Amino acid sequence: MxxxxxxxxxxxxxxxxxxxxxxxxxxxxxxxxxxxxxxxxxxxxxxxxxxxxxxxxxxxxxxxxxxxxxxxxxxxxxxxxxxxxxxxxxxxxxxxxxxxxxxxxxxxxxxxxxxxxxxxxxxxxxxxxxxxxxxxxxxxxxxxxxxxxxxxxxxxxxxxxxxxxxxxxxxxxxxxxxxxxxxxxxxxxxxxxxxxxxxxxxxxxxxxxxxxxxxxxxxxxxxxEKLYTTYEFELRDVGGHSSLPTATNPIYGMSEALARLGAYRFPVMLADVTKTYFSRTAPLMSGQLAEDMRAVGNGSTDAAVIERLSKTPLYNAQLRTTCTATMVNAGHAENALPQSAKAVVNCRMLPFDDPDNVEKQLKQVITNNGANDKITMRQFAKPTRSPxxxxxxxxxxxxxxxxxxxxxxxxxxxxxxxxxxxxxxxxxxxxxxxxxxxxxxxxxxxxxxxxxxxxxxxxxxxxxxxxxxxxxxxxx
The missing domain is CATH 3.40.630.10 (Zn peptidases)
Known part of the structure; x- marks a missing residue:
């Protein structure tokens, strides 16, 4: 045009x-x-x-x-x-x-x-x-x-x-x-x-x-609208010369933690606004997508239905709380072992989800249920809940x-x-x-x-x- x-x-x-x-x-x-x-x-x-x-x-x-x-x-x-x-x-x-x-x-x-x-x-x-x-x-x-x-x-x-x-x-x-x-x-x-x-x-x-x-x-x-909050995770170590690698390299530890987060999905939670959105959008779609939307609109949380819808980022974000890594920072010199690795994780919580429970789940994922309790967690700002x-x-x-x-x-x-x-x-x-x-x-x-x-x-x-x-x- x-x-x-x-x-x-x-x-x-x-x-x-x-x-x-x-x-x-x-x-x-x-x-x-x-x-x-x-x-x-x-x-x-x-x-x-x-x-x-x-x-x-x-x-x-x-x-x-x-x-x-x-x-x-x-x-x-x-x-x-x-x-x-x-x-x-x-x-x-x-x-x-x-x-x-x-x-x-x-x-x-x-x-x-x-x-x-x-x-x-x-x-x-x-x-x-x-x-x-x-x-x-x-x-x-x-x-x-x-x-x-x-x-x-x-x-x-x-x-x-x-x-x-x-x-x-x-x-x-x-x-x-x-x-x-x-x-x-x-x-x-x-x-x-x-x-x-x-x-x-x-x-x-x-x-x-x-x-x-x-x-x-x-x-x-x-x-x-979803609730907004951000966390910073940090893993520290003593560092050292890069010619003498160690098993406690913070970059590897933080990478593993972020990989777990990338694979994790928070539980599906449906409310009236979610069901209404899918039920009213379903007639505009066709085939399997329309059927899946109608199912969720009727309150279904069938695993196969949720899996198909979750492949679309917009629908996934309507169905559950999401937390995703947005920034990483690690190391201080190319020839030195890193002394720290930091990751910023931004969360968009469902307005009817429990922020304390979300934080608990997030911490469990990042620390591998406490197996890596050296990873510290800091929240930038509390989420603002609204009706x-x-x-x-x-x-x-x-x-x-x-x-x-x-x-x-x-x-x-x-x-x-x-x-x-x-x-x-x-x-x-x-x-x-x-x-x-x-x-x-x-x-x-x-x-x-x-x-x-x-x-x-x-x-x-x-x-x-x-x-x-x-x-x-x-x-x-």
Missing amino acids: TFRFPALRHIACAAALATCGGAFAQTQTLTPQQQRFHEIYKELVEINTTHSVGSTTQAAQAMQAVLLKAGFSKDEMQIIEPFPRKGNLVLRWKGSGAKQQKQPMLLMAHIDVVEAKREDWKTDPFKLQESDGYFTARGSIDDKAMASSFVSVLAQLKQEGFQPTRDIIMALTADEERGDVESNGAMWLLKNKPELLKAEFGINEGGGGELRDGKPNLHRVQIA VSPLQGEMFSTIETLTKEMWPGVPVIPFMSTGATDSRFARNAGIPMYGVSGLFFDPADLRTHGLDERVEIPRLYDSREFILKLVKKLAS
């Missing part, structure tokens, strides 16, 4: 952006609102918000300026910067005050991005590239697509004179990519200023649609209605994210969160956190339209 955009007159799919896929049957210029969204998106993407040298404060100020221009007042917004360069923008748009006014809704998106080295990328990661049907830049997906959509949608609704029946809270936050750190914006706000974000429910990243053969196939909604958001209610039913309207025949699939988002902090604060964006991807080309991060241009405009309808409907 190849199409290029002139400077100010971008081409989009006319009849149905959601289904145009690889080729455009018709074309039209962008609407004024789409053009304005493009300007907001470009401005936000091109502000460097990495931890090393960037500033989310600058990004927050830029988005505040956009909203001021749209008609919001300074009294409706505040930039909160508890740490240098780690600013957060919080907006509260008051509801109508009607007799039966609904509780607030929260729109949450982080505006920090992961690091990106210019020498590794084909183009400058902090300059929005528009070519071959894609927007390419760091943050083009994660999470500036959603953040700029929120800003664009609220600006449009304000200019159109829309009056929400409930308060709309928007929080653009810092340091999500760094996890449970003190400067994590969402975590800090919910801990120190919880009244600012208190809401009946919220929308955040974590979901998204999947394309098959270039067409929308399913629309995932994140209602839960599952309910499938029933206004939020989920609205997502299903709009999905049916925009992508007929595409099912809504509740999903447990294998990664981590700031939704876990909000859920722990009593706010049911839903990861949903209306943004569809080809699973084979998902470059979030990777080189040349990109998103299909028509899909992004379609996502923005979905978010507009979702916010308007929930606040009407």
